[in-house]
Amino acid sequence: RKAIAVMTSGGDAPGMNANVRAIVRTAIFKGCRAFVVMEGYSGLVHGGPEYIKEVNWEDVRGWSSEGGTNIGTARCMEFKERKGRLLGAQHLIEAGVDALIVCGGDGSLTGADLFRSEWPSLIDELLKTNRITEEQHTRYKHLNICGTVGSIDNDMSTTDATIGAYSALDRICKAIDYVEATANSHSRAFVVEVMGRNCGWLALLAGIATSADYILIPEKPASSREWQDQMCDIVSKHRKRGKRTTIVIIAEGAIANDLTPISSADVHKVLVDRLGLDTRITTLGHVQRGGTAVAYDRILATLQGVEAVNAVLDTTPDTPSPLIAINENKITRKPLVESVKLTKSVADAIKAKDFKKAMALRDTE
């Protein structure tokens, strides 16, 4: 019987539990053994039955609706070193695992693919240093890897949505609705800072959904002069028309076109100094990431979990590791390496101040 393990890695995202549940249950349904790796890549580095646990059907009961990730997650430094990956390989072989499904963001999936490509040399070294037997070396010649994308940031190329993004968006919109009421009472302006790392998806979509006055995202950097003038122009127009509230949403990764970060304090200062508005800053922080998943994320995570198991069972040493995506409402498989590469090339284009290229790359996704 094949043994399939699942782990969650990087920042938690609502829907990760639904993804783990679907993977565990599909694996068992297909006649495989199911394992969970606790605490992300740290669990692989630690090894042992406490960290690489066999689970059964009942162990994941009720997980679709639970927020966060019940199997833990970590941003693991040791796994970035070959020494850590060597331990990871040894521990997976000791546990008898044939395939690994990683639910995480681009960093976690890059780690997964590196692990897969290094696998032959890792197991050679394990054999040479007598940490595995000849028999294990032959039996675990190839590690099947598959990625499902769990991140609130929605920053992975080649998929329309990442698991958790719509839950975070929902949370942001609700928080802004609350802020609106108090802003209206005092006729105040609010600068609302949202997460997203270097991606403006959460800020942009929340801005549209809440009819914010102005949105600052990393993908559309302008000179300080330009964004300040444009924001003040729009806000004062709205105020002149009798609007009592001003909401400016800023992505945490917002930058000007010289790549200097724009902070919520910068925006606050402009609203106070140039428009004389009574202004407050609300940084939403981790409330965006916590709590239960919205229905969309539960469904996405479940459908992708089923597909991830199908994909690892189909993958041969010659087929590239798949990433489970959603495109135009269909669950799809994409080559993991290509998706990660494309995601990185958008970030690289922004770093090189080639904003046109960054936008074009985003459009080709």
Ligand code: F6P
């Ligand atoms: O990648 C998800 C995310 O929530 C980002 O939006 C944010 O920048 C980061 O993780 C926060 O990380 P941490 O929880 O480690 O502070």
